[in-house]
Amino acid sequence: MKEKISVCITAGNEAANIRRCLNSVKWADEIVVVDSFSRDNTPNICREYTNLVYQHRWLGYIGQKNLIKDLASGTWILFIDADEEVSAELRDEILNEFTTGNTDKYAGYEFPRMVWFMQKWIKHGDWYPDVKLRLFRKELGTCGGEEPHDKTTVHGPVKRLKGKLNHYTYNDISDQISTLNNFSLISANSMYNKGKRFMLIDLLIRPFYKFIKCYFIKHGFLDGMAGYIIARISAIGVFIKYAKLWEIEASKKKAG
Numbered sequence: 001m002k003e004k005i006s007v008c009i010t011a012g013n014e015a016a017n018i019r020r021c022l023n024s025v026k027w028a029d030e031i032v033v034v035d036s037f038s039r040d041n042t043p044n045i046c047r048e049y050t051n052l053v054y055q056h057r058w059l060g061y062i063g064q065k066n067l068i069k070d071l072a073s074g075t076w077i078l079f080i081d082a083d084e085e086v087s088a089e090l091r092d093e094i095l096n097e098f099t100t101g102n103t104d105k106y107a108g109y110e111f112p113r114m115v116w117f118m119q120k121w122i123k124h125g126d127w128y129p130d131v132k133l134r135l136f137r138k139e140l141g142t143c144g145g146e147e148p149h150d151k152t153t154v155h156g157p158v159k160r161l162k163g164k165l166n167h168y169t170y171n172d173i174s175d176q177i178s179t180l181n182n183f184s185l186i187s188a189n190s191m192y193n194k195g196k197r198f199m200l201i202d203l204l205i206r207p208f209y210k211f212i213k214c215y216f217i218k219h220g221f222l223d224g225m226a227g228y229i230i231a232r233i234s235a236i237g238v239f240i241k242y243a244k245l246w247e248i249e250a251s252k253k254k255a256g
Contacts, residue, residue: 002098004029006074006138010064012036014082015045017168022049024086027095028078034068042082061150065143076103077141079134079152083168084113090163094135097159107156108136113165117176118226125220125227126213126234132165133158146194148186173229180237188244198246206242211235 007028011018012035022045025031031050035043036058046053052071059067069077078094080086086094090111097103112129115122122128136154145151170176214220214231221227 003076003103004074005076005078005094005098005135006030006032006072007078007080008065008068008072009033009046009080009082010036010061010068011038011042011046011082012058013038013040013042015040015042017083018042018045020085020168021080021082022046024091025078025080027091030072030074032068032072034064034071036064061148062143062145065150065152069138069141069143072138075138077136077138079143080165081167085166085168087164087166090161090165093161093163097161102159105157106159107140108133108152108154108158109161110134110158111161111163111165113167115167115169117170117230118173120223120226122223122226122230124222125215125218125230126210127230130167131160134165146187147190148183173233176233180233180240184237184241185244187241188248191241191245192248192252196245198242198249203239203242203246207235207239210238 005028007025007030009018009021009031011033015038022031026049030052032052033046033050033054035046035053035055037055043053043055054071056064056067058064065079094109097109110131110133113132115127115130117127133152133154136152137156140156141152141154143150143152170179211231211234214234215228220231223230
């Protein structure tokens with residue numbers, strides 16, 4: 001008997017993206033959505049595809065995924081975000097694994113994620129291949145990581161598929177910078193809460209290395225102007241993250 005796949009989607013104010021996401025997973029046995037009280041039409045769009053639409057206050061990227069995992073009834077969980085899309089190639093690979101019985105050998109599956117940005121697919125740099133483990137046996141997988149970057153781990157062997165998870169991450173450069181500002185604060189707070197403290201060398205060296213890694217080592221230059229902009233903004237993001245860690249630490253010392 002084919003094992004049941006539950007697609008788990010966390011969403012919040014994603015009316016512009018969610019239909020594309022839902023259309024790409026209609027083949028699944030179950031679609032579960034947890035919406036963090038969207039102010040747009042996201043929940044109503046989701047109800048066109050599934051009756052398993054829940055609303056819950058935002059628990060963070062990690063907390064929200066652990067919540068939705070527990071709401072799913074399938075033996076297998078497929079995590080997907082509202083701004084992502086399962087490509088036809090990835091869908092066919094997944095279904096082939098399940099129809100041929102290969103899933104008995106594995107605890108999870110990982111696959112590359114490709115970003116659409118500045119009107120093109122980004123195929124180099126830090127953004128590709130951004131391999132994600134998103135399909136896993138419910139009983140063998142847990143979601144952890146460090147906010148705002150969740151990471152699924154499993155107890156058992158993992159197979160890598162070739163099909164891509166498409167990611168429509170930013171509308172434009174302004175959207176990228178806005179997200180960077182938000183994520184850098186989340187990351188800085190997470191680092192501080194885990195005992196990480198500011199060191200000047202982090203602020204001086206890490207942004208420089210980030211650019212070198214993204215643009216040269218991982219061949220971001222092959223993506224043209226988009227590759228340069230991504231590498232430069234990514235480096236700025238690292239700088240801002242550590243600057244905010246300094247700011248948090250300084251404010252705590254002053255308050256204490």
